Amino acid sequence: MSKTAQITIKRGVPGEAPCLQTYEVPYQDGMTVLDAIVWIRSNIDSSLAFRYSCINANACKECLVAVNGETQYACTTRLARDLTAVGPLPNKLLIKDLVTDIVPPRENLRVIISERRSGSTSGQ
Numbered sequence: 001m002s003k004t005a006q007i008t009i010k011r012g013v014p015g016e017a018p019c020l021q022t023y024e025v026p027y028q029d030g031m032t033v034l035d036a037i038v039w040i041r042s043n044i045d046s047s048l049a050f051r052y053s054c055i056n057a058n059a060c061k062e063c064l065v066a067v068n069g070e071t072q073y074a075c076t077t078r079l080a081r082d083l084t085a086v087g088p089l090p091n092k093l094l095i096k097d098l099v100t101d102i103v104p105p106r107e108n109l110r111v112i113i114s115e116r117r118s119g120s121t122s123g124q
Helices: 033-043 109-118
Strands: 004-011 019-026 064-067 070-073 084-087 094-096
Touching: 004 033, 019 033, 033 084
Parallel strands: 004 084
Antiparallel strands: 004 019, 064 070, 064 084
């Protein structure tokens, strides 16, 4: 019998209550959270939204998510066999599922426009 792991992903969009979905994925020693998420999207649920752009581990910072309540890189965090809980970054604007707005505030057009309208210069 092949080994499997369980991963629970917090899913949702802004303005709607989030839901938790648990998936069972094939498990191999050394497997990362990102490996599991990519497998889920490729084999079970193509609607799962997440972001990654692997060039080199920890180089791009695209795959930052909350893993078991802590901010982690999905590409370097090992998947636990029993249960791994994954969610979007809690302190960022949610776009969908695991995708959050990760643009730094000083570079975020939404923040810049809002500050200009309110007359605030705190971000400059």
